[in-house]
Structures are given as structure tokens and as C-alpha cells.
Amino acid sequence: MELLAMKGIRKSFSGVSVLNGVDLHVRRGEVHALLGENGAGKSTLMNILTGSYAADAGTVAFDGADLTGASIRAVERAGIAFVHQELNLFNDLLAYENIFLGQEETGPLFSLRKRSMVAKARELFERLGVDIDPMTPVSELKQSQKQLLEISRALFFDAKLLILDEPTTALNTAEVEHLFRIVRGLRDQGTSFIFISHKMPEIFRLCDSYTVLRNGSLVGSGAIADTTPREVTGLMVGATLSERGAWEPRETGEVVLTLDHYSGPGFADVSMEVSRGQVIGLTGLMGCGSTELMQCLFGIGRPTGGSASVRGRRLRGGSIHEAMKAGVAMLPSDRKENSVVPDMSLLENMYLSEHVLSARRPRISRRRERERFERYQGLLSIKANSCDDSILSLSGGNQQKVFMARWLNTDAEILLLDNPTQGIDVGAKAEIYHLILDLAREGRTVLINTLEIPELREVADVCYVLYEGRVVRRLEHDEIDERTVMLYSTNSVQDDQPVETSE
Structure with a gap:
């Protein structure tokens, strides 16, 4: 039975068409994958569905009612x-306060019925199998618990239909499995989901059907059982991807x-x-210490033992500026918290780090920076109307x-990339992989931290697996596979298996 029917949805911004007569149909009790590259129109379509935007044309029907042009509150x-x-x-x-925010239970003289709200939150968590104490401050929850808290609140x-936007980005393997169990259980009880993700293995494990958008148009839909990851990826990017992976053996310096x-x-006794021109992969379960290792190299943390040297020059640590002057750059994983400067333009966000290094030259040449931006915009396929x-x-x-x-604009020699493709679609991921290898061929050195093993297969010459802050295995490129990495990431190594910790 159909729960949601969006038909002929059109939307333009400043004369630029973003959605071109898109249809989306979701049945009751199914997990429906909404797929497409960044800029394909997924977010705009969902914002129209949830009342944030008004469509220029088209209709929205949900559970037998007309929701065309409905407000955010009416949609909720x-x-x-x-x-x-x-x-x-x-x-x-607190966790329970987030659930009841804006809809608190009150008693006489508008007093809050705290005991009742805590009890109902605890009952909800137990029913969903969510391990959260309602009295815990949200700031103390793990990312996976925050994700489940948001779902619990809905x-x-x-909620009859939940839209999950890249819900597994910050989750480790066990946490993903837990989330999927909850989603499947709710689906079997009649709840529907729209699942937005770029991870094909997850889509084909969890979802029942799919819709693919490309450049604002509907290019394909159907049952997951009737297609393949390769066919869906081809719909998303508009071409069949090459069978050849990005990585190739090459000389290093x-x-x-x-x-x-x-x-x-967060990490200890790491030697390498x-x-x-080498690409080094770092991986392990969430919290294994690889992010902390990168942060310390970039001066965010201060080392407690051992040493790190760039071309024989020791990094003292604790100073980002010192690391930058030594030719070290870092792309952090949480762009919202650590990268975005919201009050600045694209151009200003791009030249920010380079300007810090050249602060003794206070004048900024906008013409030169615009030229650089245009070069990187073409190189990275950045979809933007204007650098301003x-x-x-x-x-x-x-x-x-x-x-x-x-x-890249700082000409850094050593690039520390912490989950660089987080939230990036499959087409852009391939571009990033080839970019990393192009940089390596040019003589840049790259350390990439990722939980996604296929990424390491695409780019890494060598991979170091960490467990509880220590390197437990060094793998050559041909040794990198899901089973081997998970074996060491989870400390499931047999006693008779050798463990390599350094070159």
C-alpha cells in the first residue's frame, strides 16, 4: 500500500532548475533508498516534502491526505x-529533555511532569533496544547514541515515515548493525523509511526499493532485488565506472x-x-586512536612520548602553526565543527589557511585568489555558481x-586526511581517490584515515591497523581486505598469528 506519492515536483532557484518533474513513491513498511550525487536534488526534494521549501509545481500526498504546500508543523x-x-x-x-523539547508534559501551574517524561523515555529506549539513560546529558553520549536518540524522538x-540522511557516517561496524536491526524491526511493524546514503553495500543490505536522481531529474527507480550496485552507480554518475581501481604501484622517494x-x-608507541609520494592508510574501529594520532601530528594535541620528525626536523607538538610551517596540513572529519567558517564566502574559506602562513603579507590579491579558486574548482569539480x-x-x-x-592551496608536502570522503557521493569519491594518487605522483605524501576498507584498496600503498591506540598490523596494498582488517581491528587475532607493528 502506498504511503507517500510525490508527483511532478519542480523547483528553481534564481532561474536555475533544481528539480525537473520528479516523482517519488514510498510504500508503507518499506525502506526506500533515495540516491544521487551531491547536487542531484535529493536535499531539495526532501525539503519540499518536509515543508521547508514550497514546490513550483507538483503534488504531495501522504497517508491519504494532500500535503502539497503544507507547513513544517503540518508535515510533522x-x-x-x-x-x-x-x-x-x-x-x-538531558536525553529525555531532547525528546520532549517543545512538547513537554505539564501539571498544575505549568509545572513539568519530569518523572512521567523520564519514565516514558526509558520505556521507549527499552522498546527500541537503545542503551541510553534518559538522565544522561547529550554531550556525554557517543555519536551512535545521538543518532539513535534522534530516531527515538521521532x-x-x-512518525510514520522517517527520512535518514547518511545515518551511518560516524558509526562503526557494530553500531551500524545495531541501527539496521532497529530499522528492520520498525519496518516490519509498518514504519517506512527514506534512506539517503552513498554506501552501496549498506543500501543493498537494508533497502527494499530505490529512486535515483541525476541533475534534478528522475533517472531510475525500482526494487533493489532487481538491480545491482554497478547499475545503480551507473545511473547516479551517468556512465559505467571503469573496472580498474584507482591504485597503481609507483616509485616513492x-x-x-x-x-x-x-x-x-588516545594512542601509544606508534612507529613508522x-x-x-607515499599514501599511508590508517584504520580501525571508531575510537581506535587514528584520528588522535593525526591531530597530534597537526599540533592539535601534544605528544606524551616518542618523537615525530619531518625531514629530520622534530615536531614539538601543540602548535598548529608550527605544523603548517613544516609543510603539514590536515583535513578534519567533522567539517561542520572544524572546517566551516559560516560567515565567509567560498573564496575566503579556501584561501584562509594560505593567508595564515603568509600573514606577513597582509594584502590579499583577490584576482590571484580567484584564479586559484577557479583552478581548484575545475580540478575538484566543485559545483558552485560563484566563489563569492x-x-x-x-x-x-x-x-x-x-x-x-x-x-592544496598551501602547497603542503604532507596531507593528513581524516575521513575525506565523508558525506561525498560515489562519483565525487572516485574523483577524490584519483586526486590523492595524482598528488602522490607529484611528490605529496598522504596519510588517510578511514573506516571504509574499499577506500584503502583504492589509494593506500600501506595500511596500519590500530586497536585501542596501538598499531597491531601493517598491511601492504595487496593484503588489504575486509576480513583481514576487521580481524585486527577487533583484536580477533589468533595467538599463533604474527603481528607486525613497524616496518
Whole structure:
């Protein structure tokens, strides 16, 4: 039975068509994948569905009622909830307070019925199998718990359709499995989901049907059982991807980065030598220490033992400016918290780091910076109308490309990339992979931290697997596979298996 029917949806901004007569149909009790590259129109379509935008043409029907042009509040009352990739929770409030925010239970003289709300929140968590204490401040929850809290809040108010936007981006394998169990259980009870993701394995494990958008148009839809990841990817990017992976063996140069029993907050006793033009992968479960290792190298943290040297020059740590002067750059994983400067334009966001390095030359040549921006815009396929637009006007994936350009603009020799393709579509991912390898061929050295093993297969010459802050295995490119990495990431190594910790 059909729950949602969006027909002939059209939308333009400033004369530019974003949606061209798109249809979307979701049945009751199904998980429906909404797919497409960044800029394909997915977010605009969902914003129209949830009442944030008004469509220029088309109709929206939900559960037998006409929701065309409905307000955000009317859509919520109808039973549609949007769980965004960047979660809308208040860290200073308790878990139960986030659930009841704006709809608190009150008693005489408007006093809050705290005991009742806590009890109902606890009952909800137990029913969903969510391990959260209602009295815990949200700031103390793990990212996976925050994701489940947002879903719980939507379900508490009887959402019939949940839109999940890249819900697994910050989750490890076990947390993804837990989320999927909850989604499947709710689906079997009649709840419907729109699942937005760029991860094909997850889509084909979880979803029942799919709709693909490209350049604002509907290019395909149907049952997941009747298609393949390759066919869906071809619809998304408009062409069949090459069978050949991005990685190829190549010569590397002299050693440029040396870690000698390097230790710091969250990691310990890491030793490695990294050559000019080499791509090193770091991986493990969430919280394994790889992010902290990168942060310490970039001066965000201060080492507690051992040493790190760039071309024989020791990094003291604790100073980002010192790391930048040594030719080290870092792209952090959480762009919203650590990369976006919301009050600046695309151009200003791009040249920010380079200007910090050349601060003794206070005058900025906008002509030169515009030329650089145009070069990187073409290189990275950044979808933007003007470099003077706000950084917030871009999709998450295109924002990430701007931040890649920010660090390339500094001519840094060593690039630390922490989950660089987070929230980026499959087409743009391939571009990033080839870009990383092009940079390596030019003599840049890249350390990439990712939880996605296929990414390491695409780019890494060598992969270091970490467990609880320590390197437990060094893998050559041909040894990198899901089973081997997970074996060491989860500390499931048999006693008779050798463990390599350094070159």
C-alpha cells in the first residue's frame, strides 16, 4: 500500500532548475533508498516534502491526505520526521529533555511532569533496544547514541515515515548493525523509511526499493532485488565506472615523515617511516586512536612520548602553526565543527589557511585568489555558481571539496586526511581517490584515515591497523581486505598469528 506519492515536483532557484518533474513513491513498511550525487536534488526534494521549501509545481500526498504546500508543523503532525546527517540535538540538555523539547508534559501551574517524561523515555529506549539513560546529558553520549536518540524522538511522536540522511557516517561496524536491526524491526511493524546514503553495500543490505536522481531529474527507480550496485552507480554518475581501481604501484622517494614510538592522548608507541609520494592508510574501529594520532601530528594535541620528525626536523607538538610551517596540513572529519567558517564566502574559506602562513603579507590579491579558486574548482569539480557565494550554500560534499582546495592551496608536502570522503557521493569519491594518487605522483605524501576498507584498496600503498591506540598490523596494498582488517581491528587475532607493528 502506498504511503507517500510525490508527483511532478519542480523547483528553481534564481532561474536555475533544481528539480525537473520528479516523482517519488514510498510504500508503507518499506525502506526506500533515495540516491544521487551531491547536487542531484535529493536535499531539495526532501525539503519540499518536509515543508521547508514550497514546490513550483507538483503534488504531495501522504497517508491519504494532500500535503502539497503544507507547513513544517503540518508535515510533522502528519507523521513525517527528518533525521539529518548533522543532528539537531541540544548538548546542554538531558536525553529525555531532547525528546520532549517543545512538547513537554505539564501539571498544575505549568509545572513539568519530569518523572512521567523520564519514565516514558526509558520505556521507549527499552522498546527500541537503545542503551541510553534518559538522565544522561547529550554531550556525554557517543555519536551512535545521538543518532539513535534522534530516531527515538521521532518515533515517540508516532512518525510514520522517517527520512535518514547518511545515518551511518560516524558509526562503526557494530553500531551500524545495531541501527539496521532497529530499522528492520520498525519496518516490519509498518514504519517506512527514506534512506539517503552513498554506501552501496549498506543500501543493498537494508533497502527494499530505490529512486535515483541525476541533475534534478528522475533517472531510475525500482526494487533493489532487481538491480545491482554497478547499475545503480551507473545511473547516479551517468556512465559505467571503469573496472580498474584507482591504485597503481609507483616509485616513492626519500623518507619525509618519521614516527619513533610516538605517543599521545588516545594512542601509544606508534612507529613508522613514510616516504615522499607515499599514501599511508590508517584504520580501525571508531575510537581506535587514528584520528588522535593525526591531530597530534597537526599540533592539535601534544605528544606524551616518542618523537615525530619531518625531514629530520622534530615536531614539538601543540602548535598548529608550527605544523603548517613544516609543510603539514590536515583535513578534519567533522567539517561542520572544524572546517566551516559560516560567515565567509567560498573564496575566503579556501584561501584562509594560505593567508595564515603568509600573514606577513597582509594584502590579499583577490584576482590571484580567484584564479586559484577557479583552478581548484575545475580540478575538484566543485559545483558552485560563484566563489563569492556563502560556504553554506553548498552541499556537504562540495563543502568538503572546498576544504580540500584550502589545503592544496598551501602547497603542503604532507596531507593528513581524516575521513575525506565523508558525506561525498560515489562519483565525487572516485574523483577524490584519483586526486590523492595524482598528488602522490607529484611528490605529496598522504596519510588517510578511514573506516571504509574499499577506500584503502583504492589509494593506500600501506595500511596500519590500530586497536585501542596501538598499531597491531601493517598491511601492504595487496593484503588489504575486509576480513583481514576487521580481524585486527577487533583484536580477533589468533595467538599463533604474527603481528607486525613497524616496518
